[in-house]
Amino acid sequence: MLPTSFKNRLISWLEDHRELVVVAFCLPASFLFTLLLRLRAALRRLASDPTRHEGQVRRIQAKVQEWNKLPSANRRLLCTARPNWQSLSTTFFEKHLHHQVAVPLYDILELDKQAMTVRVEPMATIGDITEYLIPKGYSLAVTIELVDATLGGLAMGTGMSTHSHKAGLYHETVTSYEVVLGDGSLVTATAENEYSDLFYALPWSHGSLGFLVALTLKIVKIKPYIKITYTPVTGQKNYCDKMRELSGANEAKPKNHPDYIEGTVFSKDKCVIMTGEYSDNDGVTKVNHCARWYKPWFYKHVEYFLDKGESTELIPLRDYLLRHNRSIFWVVEDMISFGNNPIFRLFFGWLLPPKPAFLKFTTTPGVRAYTFTKQVFQDIVLPLQELERQINLASELFEKFPLLVYPCKIVDRGPSTGQLRRPPSKYLVPGTNYAMYNDLGVYGVPGKVKDKKPYNPVAAMRKMEEFTRDVGGYSFLYADIFMTREEFEQMFDLSLYERLRSKYHAEGAFPHLYDKVKPELDVFKIGEENALS
Known part of the structure; x- marks a missing residue:
């Protein structure tokens, strides 16, 4: 077992030289790991027999x-x-x-x-x-x-x-x-x-x-391309109102809403809203193969339009659907600050992204406990009518931009029709049985961690979860949750779920949902330790 002093020096060195470690070891190893997985998948496809x-x-x-x-x-x-x-x-x-x-x-x-x-x-x-x-x-x-x-x-x-x-x-x-x-x-x-x-x-x-x-x-x-329009909007209320208008959150009258809507919020006051329609190649509009390894990371490409102004281009459909894959939204920037540099992309962009499976494969319990306190990776489903409050709170708690915003319809299926609680009536689109919510994506290293200031991830996320419960939202359960079981059952409606556990022989056979998704770490202990540090 390593002496504590040596282990602390090693952790400090790795933290200070993280980019060197990622580029020299993680990317090549992840690439080889990916090749092996692709080879296995190819062999599986050859042997495929429905x-x-x-x-x-x-x-x-x-x-x-x-x-x-x-x-x-x-x-x-x-x-x-x-x-x-x-x-x-x-x-x-x-x-x-x-x-x-x-x-x-x-x-x-x-x-x-x-x-x-x-x-x-x-x-x-x-x-x-x-x-x-x-x-x-x-x-x-x-x-x-x-x-x-x-x-x-x-x-x-x-x-x-x-x-x-x-x-x-x-x-x-x-x-x-x-x-x-x-x-x-x-x-x-x-x-x-x-x-x-x-x-x-x-x-x-x-x-x-x-x-x-x-x-x-x-x-x-579908058609082969997405014709995407980038619209920069200044002023928080302006871009929040624009997102609600485009998605149909305000009215139920038939309207030709865009096929695709996405917002990238670069600061409290600046956002680029993207709207897309299925399209053929008209021979006039510029085509951007944005998924190619030497291309700018997609969110950096989007940021460019804050200065350029509104613009339109065609993106091949599969490139569009996988546009955030190379940079894992903007998470890779926290690993490699120069990763979007044109020279790095040209010579090493083909190594990206570090495979999530490889990162998990090489994560020891010690590394997991360490990184847990140093980063945030959350998707939260919240009412679009509360977009301003979401952004303000996330900015206060995590000091992390960009933020991702996808509008999403949440349908009211009636009582006891699943784990999602019915959207509050005040959020329902008039004349419909649905409310317009949105995904708020918060990814990367919080500002306080970057500035080496005290940061309590548990306290921050518990405040975000409390807000989520208060407005009738839901945490994505692939990410770490910070709720007690009682708080979890306030956020989610488990009435049908609990009945079916018995009816369909899940009780005593499969773990309970809360036990299945709660972190394997003692998050409350970590929160206490961070509060004291």
Whole structure:
């Protein structure tokens, strides 16, 4: 074991020379790691055979049935055998304490052009589905920007995109779930069949009600490009009002709202709003292949329009959908401050981004505890009518810009229809059953940490969560949460969930949702230690 003094000096050196470590070690190692994963994925695609799906599902059922035959004293709670490092969650669920079942389901099973749906296995990724659908002229109705996100993980968790002001959250685009329950039975849940209650409870359940083995998702017809207009707006009220107007938050009258809306908030008073429409190449508008390795990071490209003024360009659809992938929004800048330098991009841009899976794979408990206090990575769903208050509070707590804003429709499905509480009536768009919310994305190293000032991550996030509960919002549960169980149950409606835990054999078979998503660290102890330091 290393002496404390040496360990402290080593940590200090690594902190002071973080960029050197990232460039000299993390990027090359991450690149090789990525090549190995791609090779494995390519071999898996070569061996792909959707006709094997039923047999693989039967084997999963058999594993669960075998577990049921174990003496009760020997039955640990069930979870998938997928390693933690493959998950995009920031937490490290303690799988070693659970009974792990392999769910090796990676195939795209069926494209139904008449129904405008695609049936997939849960481990298929955003990268897989975009490569499959876009050449055929289709896309998922909600496509998350990270290639490694799995379609099943998004269904059991959640996600949104810049199309969500029209399509809603990712789970609104799911038409059916095929699930192996805790007793080993296989059911298909839709909004209309006998398992409709399960259909509404599965989103935001994070695998705590059963093993997802297939799902069917809505698709949309597309064109090859997104015609995107960058509009810089000065003045907080001006850009907040503009976001509400464009998304349809103020009125229910039919209106030709843009297909895509995104806001990048560079300061309290400056924002660039992007609106996009499906388009062909008109031969006149400039084409920007923004995902190529030598191109400026997308948010830096967006920032340029603060000075240039409003402008329009065409972006190939897949480039647009994955526009934030290379810089992981703006997180990479905190790792490599010169990463957007043209010379660095030209010679080393192909190494980016550091693979999230690699970063998790190489994270020890000590590193996890250290980085937990030094960065923030949160997506929070909040009412768009409260956008000014969101930005002001996030700025005060984290001193971190840019901030990401995606408008998103939250549908009021009625009482006990899932974990999301019904949006307060004051936020409903007049004449509709939905409210316009937004994702507030806060990513990177807080200002106080950069300035080496005292910073208590637990106190900051608990204040943000308190505000979120007060306005009827929701924390994305892939990120670290800082709530007690009582506070968690104030934010989320678990009434249906708790009933179905018993009805569908999840009680005693799968971890409870709160236990599944809470950090493996003692966040309250960390908060106390930071308060004293």
